Amino acid sequence: MLSQKTRYSIRALQHLADHVGTGPVPLGEIAEKQRIPKKFLTVLLSEMGRSGLVSAQRGRDGGYWLAKDPTEISYGDIVRLTRGSLALVPCASRWAYESCTSCVDEEGCRLRMVMLTVRDATADILDGLTLADDFKAFAADKRIPALSVGNNVTAEQH
Amino acid sequence: MLSQKTRYSIRALQHLADHVGTGPVPLGEIAEKQRIPKKFLTVLLSEMGRSGLVSAQRGRDGGYWLAKDPTEISYGDIVRLTRGSLALVPCASRWAYESCTSCVDEEGCRLRMVMLTVRDATADILDGLTLADDFKAFAADKRIPALSVGNNVTAEQH
DNA sequence: CATGAATCTATTTATTCAATAGATAATGGC
DNA sequence: GCCATTATCTATTGAATAAATAGATTCATG
Numbered sequence: 001m002l003s004q005k006t007r008y009s010i011r012a013l014q015h016l017a018d019h020v021g022t023g024p025v026p027l028g029e030i031a032e033k034q035r036i037p038k039k040f041l042t043v044l045l046s047e048m049g050r051s052g053l054v055s056a057q058r059g060r061d062g063g064y065w066l067a068k069d070p071t072e073i074s075y076g077d078i079v080r081l082t083r084g085s086l087a088l089v090p091c092a093s094r095w096a097y098e099s100c101t102s103c104v105d106e107e108g109c110r111l112r113m114v115m116l117t118v119r120d121a122t123a124d125i126l127d128g129l130t131l132a133d134d135f136k137a138f139a140a141d142k143r144i145p146a147l148s149v150g151n152n153v154t155a156e157q158h
Numbered sequence: 159m160l161s162q163k164t165r166y167s168i169r170a171l172q173h174l175a176d177h178v179g180t181g182p183v184p185l186g187e188i189a190e191k192q193r194i195p196k197k198f199l200t201v202l203l204s205e206m207g208r209s210g211l212v213s214a215q216r217g218r219d220g221g222y223w224l225a226k227d228p229t230e231i232s233y234g235d236i237v238r239l240t241r242g243s244l245a246l247v248p249c250a251s252r253w254a255y256e257s258c259t260s261c262v263d264e265e266g267c268r269l270r271m272v273m274l275t276v277r278d279a280t281a282d283i284l285d286g287l288t289l290a291d292d293f294k295a296f297a298a299d300k301r302i303p304a305l306s307v308g309n310n311v312t313a314e315q316h
Numbered sequence: 317c318a319t320g321a322a323t324c325t326a327t328t329t330a331t332t333c334a335a336t337a338g339a340t341a342a343t344g345g346c
Numbered sequence: 347g348c349c350a351t352t353a354t355c356t357a358t359t360g361a362a363t364a365a366a367t368a369g370a371t372t373c374a375t376g
């Protein structure tokens with residue numbers, strides 16, 4: 001699962017992407033519009049500043065803006081920077097590899113092979129989508145179906 | 159990330175898959191061979207028993223075995239049963255959907271659209287692989303490259 | 317120099333996860 | 347019937363991580 005931190009960060013960046021060219025956006029506005037706790041968001045935006053995703057200006061009329069063009073910031077980048085890895089298991093990360101504790105045989109580990117494949121598929125998607133992408137077109141293209149709300153799942157739905 | 163619980167569970171099931179037809183495998187053997195804390199494993203195997211993945215027999219010569227044919231147990235099943243969901247965000251789960259707290263507009267949420275796509279790609283992989291699959295062939299087919307160990311990442315490696 | 321903003325480090329609080337404990341129940345051999 | 351063996355269950359502890367908050371500081375601008 002993605003942490004709140006990652007999710008808040010993505011929403012904040014999307015907000016900034018939607019306001020490119022309109023000058024610095026103050027933290028208070030992002031917090032309010034995106035329903036993110038203000039004080040928490042200061043921490044997140046600071047980190048994103050340090051990692052080069054956003055720039056900021058202090059003082060009157062200050063605020064935040066994207067440090068790069070929205071086409072240059074992919075969802076993969078954001079997840080890597082805020083979460084450390086795209087993978088579901090540290091030994092299947094290509095960006096932040098860590099060997100498993102309590103692993104019996106990493107070379108032959110089937111779990112790791114599966115998870116490497118998943119991580120590559122995930123990367124294909126997340127690295128191919130940027131903050132600039134048009135999600136209405138994207139959704140139509142992928143034909144994302146509506147979700148059945150609740151937990152009423154049938155055997156076939158696995 | 160997958161929890162230890164999910165990882166241990168998968169390793170335990172793989173062990174059982176490798177011993178189909180040899181009679182009940184006692185917990186102690188699984189724990190030792192797979193390096194899983196014994197007491198913890200009892201909890202995991204109990205849960206897997208309740209969810210119908212394994213069967214067990216008590217007493218002398220007792221132990222565990224797969225409740226179904228290994229071809230009938232996919233990695234997707236295991237992850238869903240032990241973790242609750244394949245998705246990276248609860249509102250993108252099809253099996254265990256939950257709406258986000260602090261979500262502004264779920265219908266139009268771009269993060270959710272991306273994550274639905276990722277969850278579908280993940281499901282394609284994990285539901286297509288079972289405990290019976292031959293991972294040497296799988297790895298060769300997918301041409302899984304060796305990992306560079308450590309965190310020495312260059313800009314191009316994203 | 318006062319005001320409005322971001323920035324930084326530390327701390328609290330909540331939640332989740334991993335592991336262990338301890339008592340119980342079934343099975344089979346003698 | 348009794349004992350050793352093995353699984354089962356519920357609860358608890360302990361540790362780690364994540365979420366959120368606090369408070370002092372710095373910088374820009376009118």
